[in-house]
Amino acid sequence: xxxxxxxxxxxxxxxxxxxxxxxxxxxxxxxxxxxxxxxxxxxxxxxxxxxxxxxxxxxxxxxxxxxxxxxxxxxxxxxxxxxxxxxxxxxxxxxxxxxxxxxxxxxxxxxxxxxxxxxxxxxxxxxxxxxxxxxxxxxxxxxxxxxxxxxxxxxxxxxxxxxxxxxxxxxxxxxxxxxxxxxxxxxxxxxxxxxxxxxxxxxxxxxxxxxxxxxxxxxxxxxxxxxxxxxxxxxxxxxxxxxxxxxxxxxxxxxxxxxxxxxxxxxxxxxxxxxxxxxxxxxxxxxxxxxxxxxxxxxxxxxxxxxxxxxxxxxxxxxxxxxxxxxxxxxxxxxxxxxxxxxxxxxxxxxxxxxxxxxxxxxxxxxxxxxxxxxxxxxxxxxx
Numbered sequence: 280x281x282x283x284x285x286x287x288x289x290x291x292x293x294x295x296x297x298x299x300x301x302x303x304x305x306x307x308x309x310x311x312x313x314x315x316x317x318x319x320x321x322x323x324x325x326x327x328x329x330x331x332x333x334x335x336x337x338x339x340x341x342x343x344x345x346x347x348x349x350x351x352x353x354x355x356x357x358x359x360x361x362x363x364x365x366x367x368x369x370x371x372x373x374x375x376x377x378x379x380x381x382x383x384x385x386x387x388x389x390x391x392x393x394x395x396x397x398x399x400x401x402x403x404x405x406x407x408x409x410x411x412x413x414x415x416x417x418x419x420x421x422x423x424x425x426x427x428x429x430x431x432x433x434x435x436x437x438x439x440x441x442x443x444x445x446x447x448x449x450x451x452x453x454x455x456x457x458x459x460x461x462x463x464x465x466x467x468x469x470x471x472x473x474x475x476x477x478x479x480x481x482x483x484x485x486x487x488x489x490x491x492x493x494x495x496x497x498x499x500x501x502x503x504x505x506x507x508x509x510x511x512x513x514x515x516x517x518x519x520x521x522x523x524x525x526x527x528x529x530x531x532x533x534x535x536x537x538x539x540x541x542x543x544x545x546x547x548x549x550x551x552x553x554x555x556x557x558x559x560x561x562x563x564x565x566x567x568x569x570x571x572x573x574x575x576x577x578x579x580x581x582x583x584x585x586x587x588x589x590x591x592x593x594x595x596x597x598x599x600x601x602x603x604x605x606x607x608x609x610x611x612x613x614x615x616x617x618x619x620x621x622x623x624x625x626x627x628x629x630x631x632x633x634x635x636x637x638x639x640x641x642x643x644x645x646x647x648x649x650x651x652x653x654x655x656x657x658x659x660x661x662x663x
Contacts, residue, residue: 280436281314282407282415286574286658289378290316292400293350297370297377302404303510303535304382305447307432309354311404318350318378324358337365348375357381370398385508403510405570406430406536409651410658422650426549426559429538444542448472451511462505467494471502475512475532476543480558480565482585483514483532503532511535513569518582518595520625531583537562551606560606560650561593564633568594568602571657579663590620596663599628610634610647618645631662 284307289298293316302308312318322340324330333339340362344351356363356379366377379399381387407430412420428440437443462468471492478488483503489496506512514530534540537559541549549556568581579597584590594602601618610632618630630645633653640647648656656662 280418281310282411282418282432282436283315284311284404285411285414286408286570287311287402287404288574288576289402289404292402293376293378297366297399298379299356299387299399299401300378300380300404301384301401301510302380302382304451305431305433306404306406308380308382308404310432312352312354312378312380316350316352316378318352319345319348319375320350321352321354323354325355330358333362334359337362340365341369344369344373344375350376350378352378352380354380355382357383357385357387360387363387367398383509385505403573405566405573407432407435408570408574408658409567409654420651420654422563423549425563426537426556427541427547429536429541431536431538434538440538441542441547444538447539448542451509456505456509462502467492467498468502468505470494471499472543473545475503475506476534476540478532479512479534479540479544480531480562482529484529506532506534511539515565516580516582518584518592518598520598533562533565535566537566557606560635561604564602564604564650564653565594567654567657568596575660577663584617584621586620590617592617592621595621598625600631600663601627601629602631602633605632605634608635608637610636610642612643615643615645619643629662 289300292298300308320343322329322333324333353362353366366379369375370377377399409420412418412430424435428434428444431447434440434443434447456462456465456468471488471494474488474491485496485499489499492499503514507514512532512534514532516530540562541559546555549559565581571577572579572581582595584592584595592601593604596602601621603614603618605614607614614632618627618632621627622630631653632645632647633650634647636647636649639649639652
């Protein structure tokens with residue numbers, strides 16, 4: 280079964296220019312291309328025979344280009360970044376559009392990405408979003424399933440999602456880390472991954488993570504950079520304004536998928552009413568905000584706010600929207616403290632609590648919005 284990626288802007292962009300499509304392994308880049316773009320020619324660098332012949336002679340891509348080729352795909356371009364020199368020239372001299380896909384920005388950023396400046400637009404493909412699943416025929420958005428297993432396409436559609444996630448973690452360590460020789464000791468990085476997953480969606484204390492992973496703090500910083508470079512997650516920065524001198528300066532890290540984070544942390548169940556459920560619920564809202572911002576080309580930054588006194592707001596969008604996430608079925612005045620504290624220091628245009636409430640309501644000037652209604656509003660463009 281294929282679920283259309285209805286918000287990914289690649290198809291529209293290809294009408295004007297070539298595209299570099301980034302996304303972690305198994306987010307569905309290949310299926311998206313096959314089912315929605317239908318290219319004239321595909322070079323898959325994960326196929327050893329294809330990789331070897333292009334590595335030996337990058338000019339083959341020019342020699343094999345036909346006059347009527349309108350869309351040429353090079354899959355997993357980061358495995359052979361030198362090929363971008365040839366593609367760079369073909370973008371200038373041929374009428375074909377090129378779609379380059381990659382699951383790691385590390386090598387591209389260090390070598391050839393600058394050559395594509397202005398010639399290929401960068402887009403990202405994320406795991407399934409709420410809007411895609413809701414619009415899919417014979418399919419529905421299953422909140423509990425996503426909070427446990429995430430929304431990677433092959434995992435969400437699998438009869439054995441836990442096994443799929445285990446295989447994913449193993450493939451990531453072997454293919455992305457060992458094969459590219461990114462770290463010297465894979466066992467150290469493996470310990471770090473588990474600790475990072477256990478602290479997912481929390482303030483990052485580099486010293487504590489270093490102690491638990493048994494590696495120096497400076498190495499931990501590099502490891503988090505590797506996760507970002509290989510598109511496995513993002514460090515969310517704190518929101519700061521003129522009056523926020525006592526705000527935290529450290530970030531919060533979110534993995535790109537809830538199921539991947541759970542699997543690496545050894546979490547197999549996410550019962551309602553537990554802290555792990557609340558964390559996964561918050562993680563979901565972050566991923567939807569991020570995917571919406573990416574697909575809709577929004578410029579507002581997504582940050583968080585927290586003070587040493589304990590006041591916090593889960594997400595600040597731009598500098599005017601505060602969003603607090605509470606998994607409770609009945610939001611109350613006590614859940615508004617962070618929003619009201621931030622609003623007192625920095626006037627917010629909108630204050631929102633996303634919860635499991637049955638219906639939308641107003642509470643002391645704050646919008647309390649059920650999670651499904653919030654996501655409907657988000658993808659309709661009614662949040663930002």
